[in-house]
Amino acid sequence: MKLIRFGQPGAEKPGLYIDGTRRDLSGHFADWDRGFFNAGGLEELRALAAKAGDLPEVPEDARWGSPVARPGKVICIGLNYSDHAAESGMDIPREPIVFQKGSNTVVGPYDDILIPRGSEKTDWEVELGIVMGRDARYLASESEAAAYIAGYCISHDVSERAFQIERGGQWTKGKSCDTFNPLGPWVATPEEIADVQNLDMELSVNGSQRQSGNTATMIFNCRFLVYYLSQFMTLEAGDLISTGTPPGVGLGMKPPQYLKAGDEVELTIAGLGCQRQVCKNA
Secondary structure: OEEEEEOOOOOOEEEEEEOOEEEEOOOOOOOOOHHHHHOOHHHHHHHHHOOHHHOOEOOOOOOEOOOOOOOOOEEEEEOOEHHHHHHOOOOOOOOOEEEEEOHHHEEOOOOOEEEOOOOOOEEOOEEEEEEEOOOEOOOOOHHHHHHHEEEEEEEEOOEEHHHHHHOOOOHHHHHOOOOOEEEOOOEEOHHHOOOOOOOEEEEEEOOEEEEEEEHHHEOOOHHHHHHHHOOOOOEOOOOEEEOOOOOOOHHHOOOOOOEOOOOEEEEEEOOOOEEEEEEEEO
């Protein structure tokens, strides 16, 4: 299944993307949120999805929202691609590098990116996102972690490098600006993805390719990350984990290049659709 949400910011409704058509599920569910996932809503949803033709269509002009409701947590993994670590001139981490970004950064896949006031170093990062399907704490193994994953999506981990690196070394400051996490267009449940550790991913700016990679070069795989994080915190249903980015970020270019107002960014991950954002000044 491919979970979507649609409608104006703050008033999104839940739906499904089926055979190229968005279907409205708001008559059956309130939202794709922690309560839905923890109540076993995905199983009930599968029964309804089998009768997709009976579900109302979403108007074509309806905005695509984030495919899940505002997460309780957005947890990010740094330097999780071996080729990106090499690009950054940094050693491969022995354990995952973990940081968080504000959950209010999550917006729709086609919403504008707002360049922060005074920013000259706003950067792009295409990432595979994991959406938690159940609360998880002290999981016993990677294999157990699989049952706790609701699905996967494109997560754009937009970053302001001066805020992140030059303003006291606090990554959160460079990661939590408004609109800095476009998500979607959909969350694909695990059965939709043959091998999540073999997905091509790309990002372009103004039609010029900047990032090209594959989840096969992840240092720590998706299931391990869920298992690992559960040892330090309770992962709640609906939480988002952004799993790192492949090479090609603006910071790593020679000379570095960054986003500016008017730039258009496009992201794709195999099986997870395409995002597109236009940059505007905040």
